[in-house]
Amino acid sequence: MSAMEWFEAPEYWLSRLVLQRSLAVIYLVAFVSAALQFRALLGERGLTPVPDFLRRVPFRASPSLFHLHYSDRFFAAVAWVGAALSAAVALGAADRVPLFVAMLTWTLLWALYLSIVNVGQTWYAFGWESLLLEAGFLAIFLGNDDVAPPMLVLLLMRWLVFRVEFGAGLIKWRGDPCWRRLTCLYYHHETQPMPGPLSWFFHRLPKPLHRVEAAANHVTQLVFPFLLFAPQPVATVAGLAVMVTQLWLVASGNFSWLNWITIVLALSAVDSSPVAGTREYGQVPPWFVAAVIGVTALVVVLSWWPARNLVSRRQEMNRSFNPLHLVNTYGAFGSVTRLRHEVVVEGTDEEHVTEDTRWREYEFKGKPGDVRRLPRQYAPYHLRLDWLMWFAALSPSYAAPWFTRLLRKLLENDPDTLRLLRTNPFPTAPPVHVRARLYRYRFTTWRELRATGAWWDRQPVGPYGQTVSRRAPEAP
Known part of the structure; x- marks a missing residue:
C-alpha cells in the first residue's frame, strides 16, 4: 500500500479532467458576459457606476483590483484576459504546464473574477457568482496531469454540492407551504425569473406530474446529498442523480450557470475508473500535499457559519460570510410567486x-x-x-x-x-x-x-x- 494512498484518488482522473475543463468553460461564459454588459451596467456612465461604488466601499469589504485603478478600458482588459485564460484552460493548457504554474493559472482566474464580482453590486448579487468563485478556488488545489486527483479536494467539492442541494431543499421545506403540499410547480414554471423555450410546455403538464416533480425535488435535495459521501458505487449514483435533476432544471428555465456548475461539481463524486480505468502518477510533491491539507483545514473552519445557517430556523439563502466568497450558503425559491x-x-x-x-x-x-x-x-x-x-x-x-x-x-x-x-x-x-x-x-x-x-x-x-x-x- 502506498504511503500516499489516503491522499491520491487516481480512479477519478477522467472526472477531474472533465470537471476542470467544464469549469473553465463556465468561467469563459462569465467573463464574456461581464465584458459585453459591464459598460451599460457598471461603467463610468453606467446605471450603477463602479467609481461611485469604490468611493463608498473600502478594499477590505470588497477586495478587488479595481480599488487600485478603475477605468472602463481596464475593466474590459480584466474581463477579456479572464476570457482568454479560461479558453486556454478549457483547451487543456493547465495540463501542459508544471503543477505550480497550473495552480497560479487557476488562482489568477479566481482573482480576476473576484475583482469583478466584488464591484458588481446588485447586478452580481446572485448565488451562482459565489458558487463559481468557491468552485474556482477549490479548483486551484485539484492538481493537473502531474499528480493524481487529491481525495481531500474531491470531498471538499462534494461538500459544496451538499450545501447547494441540501440548502435549496431545506429553504423550500421551511419556506412556502406549497412545497410541502407539492403544489409549487403549479406556478413556478410560469412565474420563474426568465422562462425558457420549454417552460410553457412544463407549465402545461398535468398537475399530478407537477406533484411528482416537487416530490422528486425533495428526495434529490434532502436525501441524495448525504449519499455523496457514501462508499462507491453509492456516491456515483448520488452524483448522477444530482446531474439528472439539474438537467431537468436546465430544460425548464434559464438560471444562468447555476445548474451547469452544479452538474460539473457533482463529477467529484463519480468514480470514472469502470469506464476509463486508472492512471499511474509520480510522487506527489510535499508542498502540494501541505497546500491541500491547508486549504482543507481552512474550509473546515469556514464551514462553521454555513453549517450553522443550514440548521437554523432562520436559514438565509445565498449568503457569503466573507469578502472572498469562500464556503458560502446557498438556496433558491424558498417562496414561489403565484402571479407574474x-x-x-x-x-x-x-x-x-x-x-x-x-x-x-x-x-x-x-x-x-x-x-x-x-x-x-x-x-x-x-x-x-x-x-x-x-x-x-x-x-x-x-x-x-x-x-x-x-x-x-x-x-x-x-x-x-x-x-x-x-x-x-x-x-x-x-x-x-x-x-x-x-x-x-x-x-x-x-x-x-x-x-x-x-x-x-x-x-x-x-x-x-x-x-x-x-x-x-x-x-x-
Whole structure:
C-alpha cells in the first residue's frame, strides 16, 4: 500500500479532467458576459457606476483590483484576459504546464473574477457568482496531469454540492407551504425569473406530474446529498442523480450557470475508473500535499457559519460570510410567486402626450415582452438586466437605484444600454418621452395558443413610476 494512498484518488482522473475543463468553460461564459454588459451596467456612465461604488466601499469589504485603478478600458482588459485564460484552460493548457504554474493559472482566474464580482453590486448579487468563485478556488488545489486527483479536494467539492442541494431543499421545506403540499410547480414554471423555450410546455403538464416533480425535488435535495459521501458505487449514483435533476432544471428555465456548475461539481463524486480505468502518477510533491491539507483545514473552519445557517430556523439563502466568497450558503425559491408581473418600457417621439399618443415598446432579449415570442434559451449566459427586471416587477423599491437612470439612457439612445436590448423602436432619433407600465402575464392555454399563436396573455395593471421626458434645451 502506498504511503500516499489516503491522499491520491487516481480512479477519478477522467472526472477531474472533465470537471476542470467544464469549469473553465463556465468561467469563459462569465467573463464574456461581464465584458459585453459591464459598460451599460457598471461603467463610468453606467446605471450603477463602479467609481461611485469604490468611493463608498473600502478594499477590505470588497477586495478587488479595481480599488487600485478603475477605468472602463481596464475593466474590459480584466474581463477579456479572464476570457482568454479560461479558453486556454478549457483547451487543456493547465495540463501542459508544471503543477505550480497550473495552480497560479487557476488562482489568477479566481482573482480576476473576484475583482469583478466584488464591484458588481446588485447586478452580481446572485448565488451562482459565489458558487463559481468557491468552485474556482477549490479548483486551484485539484492538481493537473502531474499528480493524481487529491481525495481531500474531491470531498471538499462534494461538500459544496451538499450545501447547494441540501440548502435549496431545506429553504423550500421551511419556506412556502406549497412545497410541502407539492403544489409549487403549479406556478413556478410560469412565474420563474426568465422562462425558457420549454417552460410553457412544463407549465402545461398535468398537475399530478407537477406533484411528482416537487416530490422528486425533495428526495434529490434532502436525501441524495448525504449519499455523496457514501462508499462507491453509492456516491456515483448520488452524483448522477444530482446531474439528472439539474438537467431537468436546465430544460425548464434559464438560471444562468447555476445548474451547469452544479452538474460539473457533482463529477467529484463519480468514480470514472469502470469506464476509463486508472492512471499511474509520480510522487506527489510535499508542498502540494501541505497546500491541500491547508486549504482543507481552512474550509473546515469556514464551514462553521454555513453549517450553522443550514440548521437554523432562520436559514438565509445565498449568503457569503466573507469578502472572498469562500464556503458560502446557498438556496433558491424558498417562496414561489403565484402571479407574474412584467415591467414593459415604452417610448414616444410625440412632443405632447395625450390619450391618443402612440407608444412603442422596447423589447428585451430574454424577459417576456411580445406575447407571440417564444421564450429563448440563454443560460448559461446571464442576461443581468433582464433578470433584474423580474425583481423590479416584484418591488419598485428594489429597482429604485437604477431604473429611472435606465429610462434616461433610453432618452439618449445610449448605445451601450441599447446593446442590452433586443429592439430599439427609435433607431434614427431618440424618443421624447419614456414610460413604464406594469402588466399581468400568464401562459396561454393550448386552445389559446392554437387560436392566436400567442404564448402569453397579458393584461394591463397600471403605470410603473413616472414618465421621464427629455429636458428642454437651455436658453442661450
